[in-house]
Amino acid sequence: MTARKRSHPGKSRNGADMFSRRTSVTSRVAVQRPGTPWSITDEALARIDETIAAHKPERGGALIATRERIVVDFLADPRPGEQVSYWHSRLLADALTEHLKQRPMRHYGGTLHSHPGVYGEPSGPDHVAFANQLATNPTIRDALFPIVVRARRQDMRSVLRLGERHLVDLPNGTFAAYSAAPNEDTVEVRPAPIHVIPLHRDITHVCQHLSAFVETPVVASATREMEIEGRHLPAVSLHAGEKSLCTVVFPAEYPTQAPLLLTSQAGAVVPAWKVGHDSRRRLSDAVGELVRAEQAAASTASMDDRLSHHLPDGVRARYLVVGAGSVGSTSAEMLVRSGVCDLTVVDFDTVELPNLSRTTYDRSDVGMLKVAALQHRLREINPEVRMTAIDAHIQDLDLSILDDIDVAVFASDDLAGEFWLGHHLYRRGTPLVSVKMFELGEAGEMVTVVPKSGTACLRCIIGDPVGSGDRGTTDYGSGRLVSAPALGVDIIATVARGVRMALALGQQEGPLAEWISPIIAQSRTYFQQSSVPDHRRLTELRPGRSSPSFDSAWYLTGPRAECAVCGEHPEEPAAVFGGSGVPRMLPPGVEEVAS
Known part of the structure; x- marks a missing residue:
């Protein structure tokens, strides 16, 4: 039993007679009442355009949809011709059955066919056919029956009176969506708002x-x-x-x-x-x-x-890096490459061209804040890195940031500021590693402070920061170091020692924890190394001894009883400035500990 329509819109007596034996039907589209909204993927629309709109009218096929009223596919009738079978040809029915059998989440969503000319709304026979389709599929309470014409929407005046929410432009025509739903003894056919999913x-x-x-x-x-x-x-x-x-x-x-x-x-x-x-x-x-x-x-x-061998439990410690110059930027990168994911970096300066010879920055970073450029670089290494970038001088820091720090790395040129911050860290029991370079970068030092183990503070180990002259010409009021030549490889050699120490301070067990334990227990918290022979910094602490290239030495240190940071009567941080000029060795008479 098939309701057919002629190639021009009009009322089919056979279709009407056949339909009258089933039910009655609305005679026209309800203008003021939009139908049920539907969605359709652009893939399904492309298939409709290719198989229907690009050809002569009087073609059709089945819409494949989900139960959420999303049209996801279209099966064209394999038997196109001068007339369209709304009951579908046997070939299409078989193809539809096989398609739905293989894809259980899909179901029949309605029938599409094309009209000649600009007539983009259902004709009388269309209404009959819609009702027949719903009558033979009683489980379907709402279906989509679009019409495709090879015309642009602006030429479809009769359709435009219904609005445009049910229209979709195709490369070869226009898609007009209509929904049909049983309503007592009638079938309501209304323009269906259609949403395209791109x-x-x-x-x-x-x-x-x-x-x-x-x-x-x-x-x-x-x-x-x-x-x-x-x-x-x-x-x-x-x-x-x-x-x-x-x-x-x-x-x-x-x-x-x-x-x-x-x-x-x-x-x-x-x-x-x-x-x-x-x-x-x-x-x-x-x-x-x-x-x-x-x-x-x-x-x-x-x-x-x-x-995993050196860091069996990974790195959970949270690090603070003070300074993002040659020492600080290299330290931060080494920490991240060693598994550190949580760190805060403090620096107020910007990247300049001379920095490129001995830092982790590149030419695209010139002019940027060092902390911003470093943050970008570290996230390129590991996007999971959580780096807090602080553009500030040390003395301007909000000390609440220290509440979330497990290990600090001092790498700035502002020793006065580091002494002040180091005092606050000591009072909190937070360990720190200070890495500094001497003239021309040919020698460097590393200081380790572990308050909970009773080690000497930074001030007791390296002395008075004001006017020391050992680290280049410095304006300690601003903390800015006047640039001095140095080889990046020499800086890296000292930085690597400091990063290893900082990583070890964040470990509770494993090879690094075992390595650092005797160092701290013996108070070997001051280290020097030089890339050139007889560097002044090594020879002045070891009188009468020559120092070959790549020489290094560990020294025993200890707190001074009168020290305001680590002594017998510690004071508040604001009072801490000054100290002795050279490290104090323990026990008396011992100058050096074998490396």
């Missing part, structure tokens, strides 16, 4: 964006449906070679509503979503950020494997 367009953009990032062609799977909290939604998986990157699940309201991103590690993620922006860029950014985080996690896991 699934294919946005996924194509994501693949191009990700391919450049992962340096491997990223391809998208065929659209399938996934059940998310009881809803059947279209989804696309992204792959780079054999590796699965992410699955994007599209809600019916996309891109007004955010998609759902699924990965094997992060699970389900709803990205931050700003309505009104280009959804292609928004989706690419969201997927890219998630993939980068996944890769960073995998990289971190791989890094942790490499570091």
